[in-house]
Amino acid sequence: MHKKNPWPSTMALAAPLLAALLPAAAAAQESRQIEEIVVTAQKRAQSFGDVGIAVSAFTGDDVRDLGLEQMKDVAAQTPNLKINDTLANSIPNVSIRGVGLNDYAANNNPAAGIYVDEVYLVSPAMLTFQLLDIERIEVLKGPQGTLYGRNTTGGTVNFVSSKPTEAFESGITVDYGRYDHFAAEGFVSGALGDGVAGRLAVQTVQRGDGYQTNRLTGESIGEIDRTSWRGLLSWQASESVSVLLNVHGGRDESDVSLVKIDNPFSAEDDGDDDPYRSGASLDPRMDIETKGVALTVDWDLSDALTLTSVTGYEDFSRLHVEDRDATSLIQLDGFFDNDIEQFSQELRLTYVGSEVVIIGGLFYGEDEIDTRDRFDASDLLPLLGLTGVDSLGNEYVQKTQSAAAFVHAEWQFSDDWRLTTGLRYTDEQKDFEDAFTYLVAGGVETRLFPAVSNDYDSEDVSGRIGIDFVGIDDTLIYASVSRGFKSGGFQGQLTFNPADLQAFDDETLWAYEIGAKSRLADGTVQLNGAVFFYDYSDLQFYGGLFDSPVGTLFGIANVGDAEITGAEVELWWRPAVGLDVRLGAGLLDTEVTESVVAGVAEGSDLPNAPELNLNAMIRYEWGLTDGLRADAVLATSYQDDVTFDIVRSPAEAEEDGYWLTDARVGVLAADGRWSVHAWVKNLADERYRSQVLFSSVGFGESYGPPRTYGVSFSVAF
Numbered sequence: 088m089h090k091k092n093p094w095p096s097t098m099a100l101a102a103p104l105l106a107a108l109l110p111a112a113a114a115a116q117e118s119r120q121i122e123e124i125v126v127t128a129q130k131r132a133q134s135f136g137d138v139g140i141a142v143s144a145f146t147g148d149d150v151r152d153l154g155l156e157q158m159k160d161v162a163a164q165t166p167n168l169k170i171n172d173t174l175a176n177s178i179p180n181v182s183i184r185g186v187g188l189n190d191y192a193a194n195n196n197p198a199a200g201i202y203v204d205e206v207y208l209v210s211p212a213m214l215t216f217q218l219l220d221i222e223r224i225e226v227l228k229g230p231q232g233t234l235y236g237r238n239t240t241g242g243t244v245n246f247v248s249s250k251p252t253e254a255f256e257s258g259i260t261v262d263y264g265r266y267d268h269f270a271a272e273g274f275v276s277g278a279l280g281d282g283v284a285g286r287l288a289v290q291t292v293q294r295g296d297g298y299q300t301n302r303l304t305g306e307s308i309g310e311i312d313r314t315s316w317r318g319l320l321s322w323q324a325s326e327s328v329s330v331l332l333n334v335h336g337g338r339d340e341s342d343v344s345l346v347k348i349d350n351p352f353s354a355e356d357d358g359d360d361d362p363y364r365s366g367a368s369l370d371p372r373m374d375i376e377t378k379g380v381a382l383t384v385d386w387d388l389s390d391a392l393t394l395t396s397v398t399g400y401e402d403f404s405r406l407h408v409e410d411r412d413a414t415s416l417i418q419l420d421g422f423f424d425n426d427i428e429q430f431s432q433e434l435r436l437t438y439v440g441s442e443v444v445i446i447g448g449l450f451y452g453e454d455e456i457d458t459r460d461r462f463d464a465s466d467l468l469p470l471l472g473l474t475g476v477d478s479l480g481n482e483y484v485q486k487t488q489s490a491a492a493f494v495h496a497e498w499q500f501s502d503d504w505r506l507t508t509g510l511r512y513t514d515e516q517k518d519f520e521d522a523f524t525y526l527v528a529g530g531v532e533t534r535l536f537p538a539v540s541n542d543y544d545s546e547d548v549s550g551r552i553g554i555d556f557v558g559i560d561d562t563l564i565y566a567s568v569s570r571g572f573k574s575g576g577f578q579g580q581l582t583f584n585p586a587d588l589q590a591f592d593d594e595t596l597w598a599y600e601i602g603a604k605s606r607l608a609d610g611t612v613q614l615n616g617a618v619f620f621y622d623y624s625d626l627q628f629y630g631g632l633f634d635s636p637v638g639t640l641f642g643i644a645n646v647g648d649a650e651i652t653g654a655e656v657e658l659w660w661r662p663a664v665g666l667d668v669r670l671g672a673g674l675l676d677t678e679v680t681e682s683v684v685a686g687v688a689e690g691s692d693l694p695n696a697p698e699l700n701l702n703a704m705i706r707y708e709w710g711l712t713d714g715l716r717a718d719a720v721l722a723t724s725y726q727d728d729v730t731f732d733i734v735r736s737p738a739e740a741e742e743d744g745y746w747l748t749d750a751r752v753g754v755l756a757a758d759g760r761w762s763v764h765a766w767v768k769n770l771a772d773e774r775y776r777s778q779v780l781f782s783s784v785g786f787g788e789s790y791g792p793p794r795t796y797g798v799s800f801s802v803a804f
Contacts (some may be wrong), residue, residue, distance in 0.1 A: 088276040110191040116421050119661045120610035125247070126225050130234050130446055130497065131437055136604045139507060139555040139565030141617045143168070143657065145670075147249060148222050151260075152706060152720045154749060154766060156292070158201070158214055158244070163724040163747065164702045165226050166655040166673030169695050171777050172215075173410050174423075175789060177373060179214040182227055184619065185651050185677045185696030186241035186596065190643060191780075192579030193405070193425040194456045194485045195646040198627075199241040200231060204333055205247050206239060206381050206399030209429050209454045213377070213403050215313045216337065220274050220288035222249040226410040227653075229598045229619065230571025232549025233509030236450060236491050238589045240571040240596040240623075248333070251284035251321045252276045257804040264766075264797020266309065267295035282323035289316045293511075298793055299345045300364045302355075303415050308371060311341040327387040338354035343371035346780075348413045352470065355414045362774055362790040365553070367410035369420055374406040395435040403427040411462075412784045418467035419784050422460065422480075429454035435770035444497040452489045456580060458482065461527075464637075467783065471637045475528045479535075479637075481581045483531035485658070489515040489574075503558030507567070511549045519577040522588050534587045543590035545574045561606035569598045573627060578642040582697040592645050597622040613659040621651035630734035632684060638783040647681040649693060665709055672700040678734075691733045697744070699727035714757045723748040731779040745775040747791075753799070760803050767796040 092607075124135040128142050135144055143165045145155070155161060159170040159179050169182045174191040177659040181187055181199040188198045193212040201208045208214060224246055231239040255277035264269040270293070276286035297309020315337030322330040350356060355366060386394045405425045412418035435448035436452040461480035468476045493511035500506060519542065524535040553567030575592045582588060602617030628646035631639040655673040663666065677693040692698075701724065708718040725746050732740040748771055752763030772794040780787045 098724060102678065116685065119664050121606070121613050121659055121661055123330070126223070127247070128225055128227050130435060131439070132443075136561070136563055136606060136613075139505075139553050139567065139617070140564060141602055141619075141655070142232075142601065143226040143228075145224040147221050147223065150224070151219055152751065153722055154751065154768065155224075156217050157217060158246075160218075161224055161226065161244070164669075164671065164673040164704060164722060166657060166700060167228065167370075167653060167675060168226055168673075169270045169697070169700075169726070169729075171695065172789065173211070173778060173780070174407065175346060175371075175407075176341075177215055177407055178211050180211065180695065181214070181241065181244065182695040183226070183241035184621070184653055184673075185675050185693045186621070187695055188627060188629055188643075189694055190579075191423075191506050191641075193423075193427065194483070194579040195576055195629075195643065196238040197241075197572070198238060198573055199234045200237060200239040200243040200248075202235070202243065203246045204381055205245075205383065205397045205433070206379070206401070207235075207431060207452065209400070209452075210403070210425075210427050210456060212405050212425055213301055213401070213427065215288055215339070215375070216276065217292065217313060218246070219272065219290045219315050219317055220249045220286075221246060223247040229600055230549065230551070230565075230569045230596055232569065232571040233493060233495050233511050233551045234446065235511060236493065236511055236549070237452070237489055237515075238573045240573045240594060248317060248319065249274070249276075249286065249288070250331070251286040251319050252277050254285055258802060260799060260801040262797055262799045263492055263588065268795065268797055269293045269295075269313075279320075284321045285637070286319040287316070288318075290314070294341075297342060298363055298795075300361075301367050302359065302364050303366045303368060308342050308367070313337070313339045329385045331383040333381040333383070335380075337376070339375040339455055340374060341373055341739045343373050343407060344789060345371065346409070346411060346413055346789055348411075348785050348787045350412055350414055350418070350784050352418060352467065352784060353416060355416045363793065366413045366415060367409055368415050368417060369408060370671065371409045371541065372406075373408070373704070375404070377401065377403045391439055393437045393439075395433075395437065397431075397433045397435075399429075399431045401427070401429045403429075411782055411787055412467070413787070416466040417463050419782060420463040422463075422684075424459045424461075426457040427454065442499045442791070444495075446493075446495040448493050450489070450491040452487075454487050455487045458484075460581065462581070464783075468637065471783070473526070473636065476526050477529070478527035479524065479578075479581065480527075481522070481524045483577075483579060484520045484579065485579070486518045486520065487515065489513065496715065503556060505555040505557065507551070507553040509551045513547050513549065513572075513574075515545045515574045516542065516578050517545075517574070517590070518587065519590070522577070524581060524583060535583060539585050539588045540591060541588060543575050543577070545593055547572045547574070547593060547595075559605075561610075563604045564601075565603070566601045567598075569600075571596045571598065573647075575627075576643075580641050582633060582640060583637075584633070585785070587633055587642055591627060591643050594623070594625045594627045594645065596624070611661045614656070615658075616654070616656040618654040619652070621649075623649040623651060628684070629679055630687070631734055632686065632734065639781070641781075644684055646684045646687050647679060647689075649677060649679045651678075651696075652676045653691070665707060667704075667706045668703075669704045673700045674698065686734045687688075688733075691736065694733050696731055697726070697727040697729040699744075701725040710757070711754065714752065715754060716757050717754050718752070720751040721748070724751075732781060737781065737786070740779045741782070742776050742779070745773050746771065747773055747775075762799075762801045764799045765796070766799060767794065768792070769794045
């Protein structure tokens with residue numbers, strides 16, 4: 088790995104392109120003003136520039152132009168957002184401004200609340216969903232404990248689906264690319280009767296070849312077989328009552344990515360420096376099935392008062408199979424089996440007056456997570472003193488009930504000043520039942536200790552107070568103090584000591600932030616910036632914290648306290664009609680200020696928190712003929728040095744900074760009826776590690792995909 092200077096690369100990409108495009112762009116369209124973005128960050132439709140929260144927003148067009156396929160892709164164009172898969176290509180870890188939880192267990196909630204159409208997803212195992220027919224994505228930074236509640240010390244990411252339309256619309260997009268990649272997405276939308284409209288969207292992603300090679304069999308690894316669908320039905324029951332039914336599901340039977348490892352117990356991988364070649368003595372695969380339903384009802388009680396009900400149910404199952412030792416031996420072959428069922432109900436009453444806005448509500452949620460993990464290790468355990476043992480694993484059932492009451496208020500107490508306050512009381516109970524570790528010898532399963540059952544109750548009050556100044560035209564300056572919390576719980580990993588299954592405590596975070604949003608140059612520039620300081624207490628930390636007969640085991644504990652100082656800036660500039668330039672930068676300075684866990688040194692940086700990250704996107708559209716247009720998109724991002732694990736600060740878990748660049752160019756009908764594009768991802772064919780996870784057989788490294796390319800065809804009817 089080698090250190091790279093980000094700034095010359097940025098200039099090399101941006102400056103010549105801007106110089107070439109500016110003259111041609113001026114005659115392309117009619118307006119240079121940037122369109123207004125509407126967000127629902129505060130549970131009601133507002134202009135982006137009126138919300139005193141740091142928000143990064145993406146429209147459905149942005150999703151298309153950037154080629155965003157899954158949630159983790161959003162991070163590349165969002166300052167101070169990092170999303171990486173924790174376990175091969177599953178279990179995303181969402182880290183916002185350095186706050187995240189790098190845990191591969193299914194029972195511990197992310198530090199950022201992930202919402203799809205206002206329904207909170209309780210487990211990181213549920214976050215590998217495809218981006219299907221998206222209207223908008225909103226990334227809310229900083230604690231969002233007032234309106235969003237559960238486990239939002241880092242922030243919140245909202246995914247909003249496209250809604251049914253009264254007018255008939257339909258379309259289909261087909262992609263074909265390298266590694267026999269094929270993807271198709273289609274939708275149909277329109278009126279079904281008086282006051283009733285529907286929308287159906289379906290997507291399938293198939294890849295017949297992989298960019299990895301199993302050196303034991305010569306077979307390629309990386310095949311994808313993933314399908315998802317969503318049906319929406321809207322009903323205008325009366326002038327004051329509207330109903331939206333959302334039914335959705337999907338199936339993923341793709342390969343599980345190989346890990347690259349320097350196995351100290353085997354010489355099979357010695358001298359093999361190809362990051363995309365490794366070993367697997369089994370068939371690495373996943374089998375994920377999800378289905379759910381959400382019902383949203385809005386009842387306008389008056390012109391100013393609306394009652395909203397959001398009911399959600401999700402059913403999720405997952406089998407993940409991988410070879411963690413990366414050899415022909417059976418040293419650490421993992422089988423992760425999860426079943427998750429969740430239900431949630433939220434009621435909100437929203438009053439919007441001329442000077443005062445009040446949102447009050449109640450929330451109730453319950454979920455059950457059933458897990459059985461197994462590690463086949465008949466060639467490793469005898470070396471560690473467990474002679475005759477073939478496998479070991481753990482099993483548990485976790486049940487959670489969460490109830491909350493919240494109120495949010497905005498008061499425009501003068502022409503130039505607005506006060507925002509909010510409080511949320513949360514009562515959460517977790518029951519950790521029938522938890523045990525088992526050994527398998529000669530086909531006979533034996534429990535290492537009697538089943539453990541523990542419970543954990545948490546009560547907390549989150550809050551926020553903010554002041555907004557709007558006395559400058561097209562500018563919002565805001566300052567806020569907020570408190571977020573993430574409830575305690577139980578580690579879901581293998582342990583030899585039942586004492587490790589005692590609950591860990593809540594973590595809390597006080598956030599102090601000053602920011603500004605400004606629309607400049609007659610609406611052709613949108614500039615947003617923020618600086619912040621976090622006081623982070625009892626932070627929940629995942630890592631190799633526990634010793635055992637088979638070496639260091641992973642788990643969660645409250646490691647101590649930390650501080651985070653940072654800043655971010657985003658610029659959207661339309662220098663000429665048809666030309667859009669978006670730039671972003673994030674800075675982070677993180678430090679563990681007090682550690683109560685051996686191996687985590689005070690003064691350490693937090694994991695997954697690069698000091699510098701940059702992003703840029705340039706999009707240009709111009710006319711070719713009266714009925715034909717062309718467009719081009721160049722998107723690039725830079726991540727500074729990052730560490731994946733700070734327990735004992737292993738050098739193997741540090742990754743140097745790197746750039747990733749994508750491009751897209753094509754022609755399209757002037758009326759938007761069809762388009763043809765060529766695209767490339769990872770243009771420079773950068774080799775980079777997206778995750779490093781320590782285990783009993785060494786550091787398992789996951790590499791990001793190499794250069795891929797293809798063509799895309801879209802048609803609308």
